[in-house]
Amino acid sequence: MLELRHLRTLQALHETGSVSRAAARVHLTQSALSHQIRVLQAHYQSPIIQRHGHAVQLTEAGRRLVQLAEKILGEIRAAERDLAKISQKATGSLRIVLECHTCFDWLMPIMDTFRADWPDVELDLVSGFHSDPVHLLRHGAADVVIGSEPGLQPGIVHFPLFRFEILAVLAPGHELGKKRVLEAQDFSRDMLITYPVPDERIDLIRQVLIPANVTWQRRTAELTVAILQLVASRRGIAALPGWGITNYLDYDYVIARRIGRRGLWSDLYLSVREETATLGYLQDFLATIRQVCFAKLEGVRPLRAAKQRKK
Amino acid sequence: MLELRHLRTLQALHETGSVSRAAARVHLTQSALSHQIRVLQAHYQSPIIQRHGHAVQLTEAGRRLVQLAEKILGEIRAAERDLAKISQKATGSLRIVLECHTCFDWLMPIMDTFRADWPDVELDLVSGFHSDPVHLLRHGAADVVIGSEPGLQPGIVHFPLFRFEILAVLAPGHELGKKRVLEAQDFSRDMLITYPVPDERIDLIRQVLIPANVTWQRRTAELTVAILQLVASRRGIAALPGWGITNYLDYDYVIARRIGRRGLWSDLYLSVREETATLGYLQDFLATIRQVCFAKLEGVRPLRAAKQRKK
DNA sequence: ATCAACTATGAACACTATTCATAATTATGC
DNA sequence: GCATAATTATGAATAGTGTTCATAGTTGAT
CATH class of the missing domain: 3.40.190.10 (Periplasmic binding protein-like II)
Known part of the structure; x- marks a missing residue:
């Protein structure tokens, strides 16, 4: 009855404080979330959110579920990291080019956790200014570019981070x-x-x-x-x-x-070579960025809202 | 992609060591589980079970997922217990009649955990032999009967435990x-x-x-x-x-x-009055019995296999 | 070797979460 | 305050997919 999607929804709801923003974050329509919430409240026979105008506030039951979500979604992430390590080699390198200077602020703590999770992946920042960072990807001088407004580049994959x-x-x-x-x-x-x-x-x-x-x-x-x-x-x-x-x-x-x-x-994207895109640790890096940034950074909004279809 | 149903399946698979028995436990067909396993292995690009003839053994990846399942399903149970306490009062009594003497063996530890989880529910055993235990339910002298082969009794609900x-x-x-x-x-x-x-x-x-x-x-x-x-x-x-x-x-x-x-x-059922059936702590008691017995008791099989429909 | 039990697989089905369309509610600007 | 924009709730239709059904292929026991 309770499903993981409900937990993701609740978490997004907690972080955004709005049904439509939460919907964008989990790549669903606002309507879908509204239905989900209704089903949950009916199932637990207890309100989960409380409205003060448009702003939503979680009830005691809602907070308990959010607490559950934090724990569970974290554990799933950890397990899937382990599975990725089992099915493919956990070594490699991630040399990152930052187009956006301010991004240092949130990237540093993320790099720390990443290093703990993937001790055998070399994580580095490529320093200095680069007029065409994607060039560095192509020539193997870097593995990841975090920046804005990517043109369509053959052989390069762009993952939306946030707006x-x-x-x-x-x-x-x-x-x-x-x-x-x-x-x-x-x-x-x-x-x-x-x-x-x-x-x-x-x-x-x-x-x-x-x-x-x-x-x-x-x-x-x-x-x-x-x-x-x-x-x-x-x-x-x-x-x-x-x-x-x-x-x-x-x-x-x-x-x-x-x-x-x-x-x-401004929109932020993460770009890598096609070959890099499927690597377990890259996907985990990406997931960590999204999770941490949405949870910790003020006023951050999801990108490519409800349009995209998951494969 | 990973869903709670997969974790339940993996757990059942681990405890039963057989796809069809696991299927019975989660109230699905053997075919459904077979499909589920295939999807999981494809998704994680890594085998999850290994066959030695008919017996299944979990791979490293499988064991990791089972470990995840134990943790997560436990946490969900705990959270739902809390939600039940929020939406309805957590006080009442559960006076139990045991038809089956041997059942003391597994019931005692379960009573201990239950007492810890529901400190305000009075849990008791109704001692002595009773020729018609359901009578005790009707007359309010007991709240729960654990026994076998119930006839259809108006006002009384029977929950299958195990075979x-x-x-x-x-x-x-x-x-x-x-x-x-x-x-x-x-x-x-x-x-x-x-x-x-x-x-x-x-x-x-x-x-x-x-x-x-x-x-x-x-x-x-x-x-x-x-x-x-x-x-x-x-x-x-x-x-x-x-x-x-x-x-x-x-x-x-x-x-x-x-x-x-x-x-x-022999089949074991848990019977209660209709009013008792919907109480949060009764449902939790029932869930605890099933979980513990299936996990710990040798040779225990699910009852009412794939036929029943969840409401 | 034969039979019973178990498992894998493709196709059909059934279920239900999501979207769509829309009404109702709330916030904001002038 | 009124109009406009933004947000949310709700019923109906849709689409996606997990489950069952039917069946063939394996394994194990006598």
Whole structure:
């Protein structure tokens, strides 16, 4: 009666706090989840979620089921990891190229757990800037690229990771902070502080400033903390992923504003060579990223929602 | 891809060592399990069972999955117990009447775990012999009857527990031990040692001796160990459930023989009043009995094999 | 060697979770 | 406040697939 899909649904529901977002995460329609919840409540003769308007909150029964889900889904992952090790060799290498600097933040802890789970897989970061990272895949200089907007490349497989919002970051008290939403023109006055990468790799410039024909001034910094320091000390403004700055927002070190009416969103993909795609440890790496990022990162949304069909 | 049904199947497969017996236990056909196994092996690209003739043995991958099953199915049981406590009150009483004396052996440890799981349910054994135990249910003097062969009783619900074989028990070196299978006539010579209950409640007498028109001599003892002591000291022979004497067989304290070509089998049911049937703790009690007995008792088989439909 | 019991496999079926279409409810902007 | 957008609930239809059925192939016992 209770099935694994119910547990996955409950977990997603708990993490997203919304039926439709949860539905997107488990690659089903909102309707499907609604039915699932109804069936569960009928079966256990006890409400599982409680509505406060649109927001859902879990009841005691719901929380118990989520707790069960965490445990069980984790154990299944672990078992399937072991099975993968049994059916294929558990050695190899995963040299990762990061297009997105901020991604260091969430990737580091994931690399730690991965190393513990796959001691015989060499995990490395390919450092430095690369204009065409997929090239590195082709030539065997790297095994994984984490980045955005992949074109269709023969022999290369792209796995969607997630979609996240890029927010404008300002010093507290900055006069732009009076606006709820910043527009392209708002970026013409202040110095724009970015990572040291070409213009076209900066979403704000490519997707907002250039289309609006706005000019900008730019200076760079290597690390996220350095950028934030400059912003906080009023040397300029920045545009960073929402999940990268939540900590600083909580302490009012900086403030954040949406960029454009609908916000500026960016998609993250993981790309590998076809041969790499089926490896057990790669699949596990992928699953770990998704799980951890959806669970821990603020404002992260699933990509390729309900359209995709599982093979 | 992996579903709970697969784990239940694997567990049953592990406990029974046979596809068809496992199928009966999970209330599916042998064909269904065969398909399930095939799908699993294809999915994990690794054999899960290994055949030695008809006997199945689990591979490394299979054992890992069984280990997963034990953990997960246990956790689900625990969670559902908690949910039952949330949706309905967890207090009440379970006064049990045992028709079958030997059942003490497996019931005692189950009662212990049950008491830990449901501290507010009063669990008791109704002692003494009762000619019509269902009467006790009706009059509220008992809540549960564990026994055999229930007639259709209005207001009373019968849950099948399991089927087990009753074996003839002899002293080592007894001349009947030369035969592989004992027939009705073989019981006319020796003293028959039984529990102190009427003739018609002794399966051997009712189902074998009377139909064959064989006469017998009988003496009684209260406890299983007492009966076995008498048998071992050559005061007579007995007929007891296979699982009740495995320990003694292992130490060659007594020997056992099949009764009749097909063996003498007995069915065990749990009966309650209709109102009791839906209570959370009763369902849990039932589930615990099935789980423990199938896992721990030798030669126990499921009842009402593939015919029944789940609601 | 024959028979009984068990297992594997393809095709047909039956079940039911999911989607689709839509109404109802809630939030947000002007 | 009203209109619009977003979210959720619900019944009916669909589609996907797990189960059974029928049967052939194995294994083991007498």
